[in-house]
Amino acid sequence: MTARDARLELISQWLAGLPGWPASPRIEPASADASFRRYFRAWRADGGTRVVMDAPPDLEDTAPYLKVTRLLADCGVHVPAVDAADAARGFLLLEDLGSLPLLARLRASQATGGHVRHAADTADALYGDALGALLRIQRLGRCDALAPYDTAVLQREMRLLPEWYLARHLGLEPTAEDREVFAAAEAFLVREALAQPVVLVHRDYHSRNLMVTRERGVGIIDFQDALAGPLGYDLASLLKDCYIAWPRARVTGWLRDYRARLAAEGGPAGAGDDEFLRWFDAIGLQRHIKVLGVFARLWHRDGKIGYLDDLPLTLAYVLDAAARFPELAPFHAWARRRLAPGLALANARARAAA
Numbered sequence: 001m002t003a004r005d006a007r008l009e010l011i012s013q014w015l016a017g018l019p020g021w022p023a024s025p026r027i028e029p030a031s032a033d034a035s036f037r038r039y040f041r042a043w044r045a046d047g048g049t050r051v052v053m054d055a056p057p058d059l060e061d062t063a064p065y066l067k068v069t070r071l072l073a074d075c076g077v078h079v080p081a082v083d084a085a086d087a088a089r090g091f092l093l094l095e096d097l098g099s100l101p102l103l104a105r106l107r108a109s110q111a112t113g114g115h116v117r118h119a120a121d122t123a124d125a126l127y128g129d130a131l132g133a134l135l136r137i138q139r140l141g142r143c144d145a146l147a148p149y150d151t152a153v154l155q156r157e158m159r160l161l162p163e164w165y166l167a168r169h170l171g172l173e174p175t176a177e178d179r180e181v182f183a184a185a186e187a188f189l190v191r192e193a194l195a196q197p198v199v200l201v202h203r204d205y206h207s208r209n210l211m212v213t214r215e216r217g218v219g220i221i222d223f224q225d226a227l228a229g230p231l232g233y234d235l236a237s238l239l240k241d242c243y244i245a246w247p248r249a250r251v252t253g254w255l256r257d258y259r260a261r262l263a264a265e266g267g268p269a270g271a272g273d274d275e276f277l278r279w280f281d282a283i284g285l286q287r288h289i290k291v292l293g294v295f296a297r298l299w300h301r302d303g304k305i306g307y308l309d310d311l312p313l314t315l316a317y318v319l320d321a322a323a324r325f326p327e328l329a330p331f332h333a334w335a336r337r338r339l340a341p342g343l344a345l346a347n348a349r350a351r352a353a354a
Helices: 001-018 063-072 104-112 121-138 150-157 160-169 178-196 231-239 248-262 273-301 307-321 326-339 341-353
Strands: 026-034 037-042 050-052 083-088 090-093 198-201 227-230
Touching: 001 026, 001 050, 001 090, 026 227, 037 063, 063 198, 083 150, 083 341, 104 121, 104 160, 121 198, 121 231, 121 248, 150 273, 160 178, 160 273, 160 326, 178 273, 227 231, 231 248, 231 273, 248 273, 273 307, 307 326, 307 341
Parallel strands: none
Antiparallel strands: 026 037, 037 050, 050 090, 083 090, 198 227
């Protein structure tokens, strides 16, 4: 029996011992994420479903998930209710938010040019729900209960790019010039990030982690890595999503509307739209530099090749944002010269090796 099968058998035994569960529960894979966690959908004796998080305790810790669940629930947003927990074995029994991510609805709206059957399915309405939940998080989330998104974290994230994207994926040994240009950009982006108002940051607030539910608004998942950090981060995660792109004018329109709502509620909305947009673009660049490294690492370390399909859009975000800051002109030129040309070939090599 494999280790993964052994975990599934343990889940079955655990569920069978809980009230309302049959002796041999029906269990099916629900999803996996970019960590070592797995998710299963399981059927109760009454036919209702729940989702089991399988977080091997030697690799993952369920405590941060439970902590952030409470923090987000206190904001009045829809996070999965926790029915049962076994921290020693790394199991959580969660409310089932269904199988329809926001991404599917957004792609449908995009494919039809917004001509959808129901007004609630337009991109404006879908993002309105997601941004409404984020507004509650940024206004009500307790930052004092979380670790800071500080210099060390920001730097550690960005340094995934030279190690995993540049060296491992593109096969380019970093030169002295590479290190010099990258270090200057990193220092600039850290300063920009730390200058922003601090809020509760989900850190992966995008369309694959937001579920379309029948009640209580958009369902929020995969939030266990939350920190107290830059206000623009989750906005960039959502509106510069690595899995779907929109015209710049539409994105800035959503951002202006969000800032107006935030300001009306007395939130940290900055001195004006220009400053708010600068926050958004700067921390978005920091995030996408990190994501280039993360997606490359998911293939080269973890064997998850699907994320390579999302590298071109992520790189496009990096190039676009870098071009918007005169201070980053050397980094923008370097990225065009070193990060862009070899991507298609590197992805083709990976697919051939898979």
